[in-house]
Amino acid sequence: MNRIARIAAGAAGAAALLAAPVPALAAAQPTAAAQATAATVTTCGWSGLQAGLSTKVCADVTGDSVVLYGQIGLAGPPSPGTPWPPAPQELLTRLSAEVVGGGALSAVNGRTVFQVSTVRVDGxxxxxxxxxxxxxxxxxxxxxxxxxxxTVDVPVVC
Structure with a gap:
């Protein structure tokens, strides 16, 4: 068999394997309706900068369930001559949510210590x-x- 014939035979074999149905895999896949209801969509708002920190708020939406969290991180690299690592900072945090045109859903106040690594504040x-x-x-x-x-505004699509 010459080189071209081997390549053609290999390509034909690969195509046959890819075209063959796999019943066990097909049975394990959820239906399109189940995938649509179980899909989680993550949306984050624009970052805000204040005194060397970058903050943002995010929401994970699954059906009518919305998981809220904030993130605190460094806004950029330290200025030359800044001691490293910086001293820990105790921060007061507030994460709140409401339905637009409706009432308040939740408000969580807390304290968080921030030093260098990005911190997630769960709401x-x-x-x-x-x-x-x-x-x-x-x-x-x-x-x-x-x-x-x-801030961030997220649609609740069920």
């Missing part, structure tokens, strides 16, 4: 009516810095 899970929009707000403050809330 819990809320349930909103299908077809509504959830507005979430996340703010961080310290003794020497006031809050500068960041």
């Amino acid at each position: 819990g899970t809320v349930h909103a009516p299908c077809g509504s929009t959830v507005h979430a707000s996340f703010s961080v403050e310290a003794i020497w810095r006031g809050p500068a809330p960041v």
